[in-house]
Amino acid sequence: MAEHSYTSRRELDQYAFHPAVTVLAPLLCILLQVVLPKVFPRLAIFDLPLIAVIFFAVARRSPIAGTITGTLIGLFQDGLTNHPFGVFGIAKGIIGYIAASIGFAVDVENPINRAVLNFAFSLVQSVLLFLITRYLLADATVKLLPVHELLRAAINTAVALPLFFLLDRFKLRE
Amino acid sequence: MVFAPLAGCAFVCLSMDSFFTRFRNPLTLIAIVLVQVLALAIQVQKPVTTATPNGESHKVTLLRHWMLAVVTPFEKLAHGVSSGVRHGWNNYIDLRHEREQDEQLRDEIARLRTEQAQFAEDAREGRRLQALLAFKQQYVATTVAAQVIGTSGTDRSRILTLDKGYDDGLRPEQAVMTPDGVVGKLRDVSAHTAQLLLLNDVSFGAGVVLASTRIRGILRGASNGTIQINNLTADSRIKPGEQVLTSGGDMVFPRGLTVGVIESIAPDPQHQPYTAIVVKPAANLSRLEEVLVITGTQTTLPDAAQGDAAQAEATAETNKRAADLVAEKLPGLKPDEKKDDTVPATEADPKATLPKPKPVVHQDKYSPGAAPPATSLQPGAQAASPEAKP
Numbered sequence: 001m002a003e004h005s006y007t008s009r010r011e012l013d014q015y016a017f018h019p020a021v022t023v024l025a026p027l028l029c030i031l032l033q034v035v036l037p038k039v040f041p042r043l044a045i046f047d048l049p050l051i052a053v054i055f056f057a058v059a060r061r062s063p064i065a066g067t068i069t070g071t072l073i074g075l076f077q078d079g080l081t082n083h084p085f086g087v088f089g090i091a092k093g094i095i096g097y098i099a100a101s102i103g104f105a106v107d108v109e110n111p112i113n114r115a116v117l118n119f120a121f122s123l124v125q126s127v128l129l130f131l132i133t134r135y136l137l138a139d140a141t142v143k144l145l146p147v148h149e150l151l152r153a154a155i156n157t158a159v160a161l162p163l164f165f166l167l168d169r170f171k172l173r174e
Numbered sequence: 175m176v177f178a179p180l181a182g183c184a185f186v187c188l189s190m191d192s193f194f195t196r197f198r199n200p201l202t203l204i205a206i207v208l209v210q211v212l213a214l215a216i217q218v219q220k221p222v223t224t225a226t227p228n229g230e231s232h233k234v235t236l237l238r239h240w241m242l243a244v245v246t247p248f249e250k251l252a253h254g255v256s257s258g259v260r261h262g263w264n265n266y267i268d269l270r271h272e273r274e275q276d277e278q279l280r281d282e283i284a285r286l287r288t289e290q291a292q293f294a295e296d297a298r299e300g301r302r303l304q305a306l307l308a309f310k311q312q313y314v315a316t317t318v319a320a321q322v323i324g325t326s327g328t329d330r331s332r333i334l335t336l337d338k339g340y341d342d343g344l345r346p347e348q349a350v351m352t353p354d355g356v357v358g359k360l361r362d363v364s365a366h367t368a369q370l371l372l373l374n375d376v377s378f379g380a381g382v383v384l385a386s387t388r389i390r391g392i393l394r395g396a397s398n399g400t401i402q403i404n405n406l407t408a409d410s411r412i413k414p415g416e417q418v419l420t421s422g423g424d425m426v427f428p429r430g431l432t433v434g435v436i437e438s439i440a441p442d443p444q445h446q447p448y449t450a451i452v453v454k455p456a457a458n459l460s461r462l463e464e465v466l467v468i469t470g471t472q473t474t475l476p477d478a479a480q481g482d483a484a485q486a487e488a489t490a491e492t493n494k495r496a497a498d499l500v501a502e503k504l505p506g507l508k509p510d511e512k513k514d515d516t517v518p519a520t521e522a523d524p525k526a527t528l529p530k531p532k533p534v535v536h537q538d539k540y541s542p543g544a545a546p547p548a549t550s551l552q553p554g555a556q557a558a559s560p561e562a563k564p
Contacts, residue, residue, distance in 0.1 A: 027244075030245070030327065031245060031248045031249075031252075033327035033328075034245060034249060034324045034325050034326065034327040034335070035248070035249060035252045035324055035325075037325040037327065037329075038253075038322065038323070038324055038325050038334075039256060041460035041461065044325065044327070044328060044329040045329060047328070049327075063199035063200075063202070063203065064198070064199055064202045067199075067202055067203050067206055068206070071206050071210070075237075076241055077327065077328065079237060079238045079240075079241030079242065080241060080242070080245060080326050080327055080333075080335075081326045081327075081328060081330070081331035081333060082326070082331050082333050082361055082362075082369070082371060082375065082377055083330075083331060084213075084214050084217035084218055085210075085213055085214070085217060085235070085237060085238075086210035086211065086213050086214040086217070087214070089210050090207050090210045090211065090214075093203065093206050093207060093210070094203070094207065097199070097200075097203045101199075129330065132214075136211065136214055136215075137214065137218060139376070141376050141394075141396070141397055142376065142397050143397045143398070145397075145398065
């Protein structure tokens with residue numbers, strides 16, 4: 001009988017996903033993100049692709065995989081906006097890298113930790129997007145609205161917890 | 175001794191190898207971010223332009239086109255399902271108060287017809303004056319109705335996806351409106367879809383004119399989702415509630431389309447001495463279902479509008495005749511000849527229509543007949559007042 005032995009936290013908590021899940025879950029998040037605000041305009045405050053980036057990054061625990069996943073999802077989002085390519089790509093790539101790095105140190109199965117991670121990363125993304133638009137694109141009209149961004153972070157956290165629980169069902173132990 | 179340089183080289187290679195192995199993760203991140211920063215710089219400096227078969231050019235990057243192609247079928251499916259459900263609910267289930275609404279609409283149509291007849295004469299006069307001044311008015315000639323099927327998915331970019339594209343006659347920079355007013359303009363157009371840039375996006379701009387004061391300004395979207403005119407200095411004539419129309423100066427929107435009304439006016443602390451005039455859009459930008467893309471303009475009134483104008487003029491003529499008939503039949507509405515001070519006009523004496531002045535109570539230098547005739551006055555001489563006379 002095969003005997004599993006785990007020598008590190010990394011090996012204990014590192015997960016993989018079926019390729020179909022890897023592609024379809026972020027794609028579904030993006031599709032919902034573009035369709036839902038048409039019916040309920042206030043849902044544009046959601047960032048379901050960001051939740052997908054955080055989930056896959058902390059589950060895989062690989063900073064390179066997190067960076068690539070975040071970048072690809074971000075670039076896809078850029079394609080649907082009127083921004084140049086790279087605005088969401090850079091922000092979500094950095095988020096993916098940090099999320100995967102933090103995944104080593106934090107128990108990401110804990111709902112409280114998950115809530116804190118999502119809240120913090122939502123705020124980090126808002127700041128990154130502001131910096132990219134303000135300084136890389138030299139758009140002086142853009143403003144950081146702190147209350148709005150805090151509200152966005154809180155709402156995304158509320159959505160992320162059940163979504164993480166749903167996506168947990170597709171995890172495969174490596 | 176001979177092997178010393180080789181050993182050194184091998185050591186450096188091994189060190190480099192261990193360096194890349196050790197810092198593989200951050201180096202990957204830096205490389206990916208750097209590539210995107212360079213891509214950003216290239217895109218901002220020189221937007222990619224692709225030529226179309228008929229020689230026109232429009233900015234659609236291939237990558238953006240692919241992404242739209244992936245998302246659009248799902249958006250169309252979702253839109254089809256939701257509109258089917260909504261259509262079934264509205265047309266077969268939720269029919270309460272339909273008769274009352276029908277009655278109200280009929281009344282409104284009757285009222286609007288009367289108003290239209292009143293405006294017909296003014297419009298005819300306006301067109302005649304425009305012809306005299308050789309003024310080239312742009313009328314909306316052709317439009318394409320398009321359904322909104324999706325959004326950009328973020329409130330940082332106020333863009334909607336339309337279900338019509340290049341094959342339906344849509345081109346970038348075409349104006350888009352609803353019956354309520356202007357909503358934006360087209361940005362990227364692919365074969366079967368188009369991106370509509372809304373008025374309240376930060377990258378939007380349009381020339382506008384205030385309806386009553388005729389002050390011209392530039393309308394822009396703000397990052398908080400409002401639309402503002404912020405190139406005007408403080409002016410007491412600009413008041414909240416004033417209508418804002420397109421000026422036609424931007425060569426995108428035909429002149430005179432409704433944009434919205436002024437909601438508030440406040441000094442702009444960041445751009446003194448200018449004011450931030452917030453405009454409330456006439457159309458509900460967050461609830462757009464169907465829009466009209468203006469695909470063509472012309473300098474003459476379109477045929478349908480000419481027919482409407484002719485009908486309105488006929489109605490106005492009929493109304494006027496009916497009013498005259500009523501006036502003739504109602505004696506109370508006729509002028510009282512006994513109390514009328516005017517003398518009946520005759521062809522021989524047209525001045526007889528002037529009213530006779532009433533006799534004055536206290537005579538002074540302003541009373542009729544008190545002032546001497548102009549021919550008797552000397553330049554520089556003091557006019558004698560009636561009181562100074564002996």
